[in-house]
């Protein structure tokens with residue numbers, strides 16, 4: 001068995017196996033690989049360096065030229081990806097990204113048409129909010145909508161329970177959204193609720209934590225790892241208040257064998273449009289009323305015969321829940337329209353370039 005490459009920023013000399021990184025769960029087999037290629041899972045990306053968990057240990061790799069220059073950014077390896085790589089002992093070159101089961105994305109902040117991938121091949125996303133001033137139902141609905149539309153099962157974690165006396169009130173709020181997902185209250189400070197979370201996380205399954213900065217994601221990771229690795233290695237940097245702030249997305253193996261991706265706190269979690277026409281199915285609070293709408297493609301805005309807006313008027317549907325739906329649905333549609341426009345413009349530009357090339361060739365200039 002080969003020793004791990006020195007300088008691995010994650011878990012020096014930790015032995016691995018593909019199964020312990022979710023390979024069986026993911027259902028891949030190695031028959032699709034070309035001769036000489038091995039399989040690994042991306043656990044960390046630092047600039048041009050890709051750290052992989054492989055059959056025997058963790059190694060540092062780079063992209064092959066073909067992948068680096070011939071692939072759209074979105075399709076380049078991301079944390080969570082299974083990749084085929086050429087193994088040269090001390091190093092390796094990634095040659096292919098294996099098909100993704102799913103990918104958690106958000107709208108790329110500062111870009112109206114691009115999505116940014118936060119992690120791939122994920123079983124559950126833990127949406128972490130703090131029960132201090134961070135708790136926000138509309139923001140929670142935004143995360144739930146996007147995560148569901150990426151075909152990932154969400155889990156809500158309300159941390160800092162030591163700072164709030166009103167768990168019942170918060171739970172009632174979340175239940176208004178009628179999302180069929182577990183809600184956990186915890187405090188990484190006092191230990192409250194952590195045992196339940198620990199038991200809920202299954203070995204070899206992949207989880208990702210998302211939420212605003214300072215809600216306690218890395219604190220939770222440290223406790224679940226039963227180690228202070230996140231505090232001691234280079235993944236954390238000190239922010240202006242002197243506390244740890246996560247700066248990169250990395251996949252960690254917990255003490256019970258679950259896999260957890262920690263992410264930097266996010267100011268924006270803009271929606272993309274992953275579901276296309278299926279967007280209605282990710283708003284379950286409206287479902288029971290939507291059955292009664294006159295038209296099956298009812299958008300529940302000013303549509304004739306809409307049972308959802310009727311339920312809103314009669315007080316059966318919560319106003320805040322409906323407002324959240326309108327906002328998020330419009331945002332998803334806007335992303336879709338802009339992305340379509342961009343594609344159309346690119347197609348037009350491509351056609352023009354081709355025509356100009358043909359013209360030059362024909363007229364020999």
Ligand SMILES: Nc1nc2c(ncn2[C@@H]2O[C@H](COP(=O)(O)OP(=O)(O)OP(=O)(O)O)[C@@H](O)[C@H]2O)c(=O)[nH]1
Pocket residue numbers: 159160161162163186187188189190211212213214215216217218219220243244245246247263264265266
């Ligand atoms: N009162 C209280 N404070 C907590 C709790 N959990 C975490 N904290 C504190 O909240 C601060 C931020 O915690 P982090 O774990 O770094 O938060 P984070 O979500 O990883 O933040 P980013 O990496 O910036 O996204 C730290 O000072 C923690 O000590 C908790 O349950 N209760």
Ligand SMILES: [Mg+2]
Pocket residue numbers: 217218219244245246262263264265
């Ligand atoms: Mg953090």
Ligand SMILES: [Zn+2]
Pocket residue numbers: 290293294298299300301303305306307308309
């Ligand atoms: Zn309707």
